[in-house]
Amino acid sequence: MQWETVIGLEVHVQLATRSKIFSGASTAFGAEPNTQACAVDLGLPGVLPVLNEQAVAMAVQFGLAVHADIAEVSVFDRKNYFYPDLPKGYQTSQMYHPIVGPGEVEITLEDGSTKRIRIHHAHLEEDAGKSLHEDFHGMTGIDLNRAGTPLLEIVSEPDMRSAKEAAAYLKAIHSIVTYLGISDGNMAEGSMRCDVNVSVRPKGQEAFGTRAEIKNVNSFRFVERAIAFEVERQIELIEDGGSVVQETRLFDPDRDETRSMRTKEEANDYRYFPCPDLLPVVLDQAYLDHLRGQLPELPADKRERFQNELGLSAYDANVISASRDMAEFFEAVHSECGDAKQAANWVQGELSGALNRESLSIANSPISARQLGELISRVLDDTINGKAAKEVFQALWNGQGESADEVIEAKGLKQVTDTGAIEAMIDQVIADSPAQVAQYRDSEPEKRGKMIGYFVGQVMKASRGTANPQQVNGLLKEKLDALL
């Protein structure tokens, strides 16, 4: 039987506010336990929450970026459950009137095709604290620094049909929130966390199968792996005559499997009700217009512009536009050298490779966009050849010189295009290599093309890499063939 996978994602994005959603405690990462948990976060008696205006603005910006309806009136509800890292006994969330209504995100797949994924809604809520289960004499340690950190939970429609689509969607959300600057998007530190709903159904069937929810899948790669495992598990289960149980499962990246989070508790009953401590949040049109006016150019728009106006391939446009830092770096390189294709090649090739090797982000690149743009200009105007360009790049990377011109000058890398000079070098090489010349002369004409490589190498070496390779090739062939 042919099966179809149906996937929906719930993405929790930690908003990059300075203070918490309902209190003035700091949200900075990595502080000593419980030093950033104030009376409101601890749920002490008599405290009242006051909503952070920046959290509201960030949620609205996200909504505008995904072309969603923004609720004129949104309401906070209490989601009641007991857990030690939730001191109030409820999480303040938005169940019935979320701030961001239906919207959509465009994702780009590996083959360059695009697909629209609908967003059901996005709502504001507070994060819980952290439970540390290492052994504290048989007890659990609780750190409430994270309690009250603002989260935007983005709930998709079940529109994805493969693990690759789910990963592409998560990347699209990551791009949008980092472009907007509403989250640092750091998945390793938990700034973006993801729950995945997966089900399978026979191809062609309209009704959805029973879904399992996989909790806390915390990297793009894990999303793909968790889904791949879960799909296989569900299909095997059904084909063996069993049926999928609606349940919550946990992905274990070490064993590459999902496991049931068996609980003896009955089904959750959160008994939501409107939070009496918070009034309805009312937003007017002027406010929305103001925020709309501040939106940066978003990844999808950049991608389209890179393709249509700068002539980049779909693949290049997609990779470069995925990160705002990379897109802006590329744009600066392009405006310096004027050649989009070359700028894209260098940013994605030499630069990305060097950054990866040293685990640097593009924002911390030792080479500035202006330096790289100037270097490319020197290749384009034939001042240096490709090989010398890599040497200049390395020198600039290592801080040996302020500009490409300075390095070219200091290292004598200026390309030799003077025919007389190149001919002199060729003559010398031919004179020094009688054995190779004889071999060349005696071999079949069709094999000579390959053999010329030896001479090209010698001439380039003699010129310390500065000779123009096309000229060397042409002149060498003439001179060698004249000896036949």
Add this chain to the structure above:
Amino acid sequence: MALEESHVRRAAHLARLAVSDDQASGFVDDLSRILDMVDQLQSLDTEGVTPLAHPLDATQRLRADEVTETNQRDTFQRCAPAVENGLYLVPRVVE
């Protein structure tokens, strides 16, 4: 609405309240009467009335995104039964 003791037990469990057998039957009567009153309210025609999120006719005030709280961990942890390394200790929660 006729409430059964099992409903009371479940509500008590969800709220983590210890309810004795004697109390449970009393609650069945009390809560049933409250639900009867709710039933009575349900008979009102609320067609076209927006559900009320809050009794006050006001909207949420927002605060500026500023850190205004200082570290008062020592004060807060004075009333905690057990702490270690700055953490609150609670009976083990098994995942």
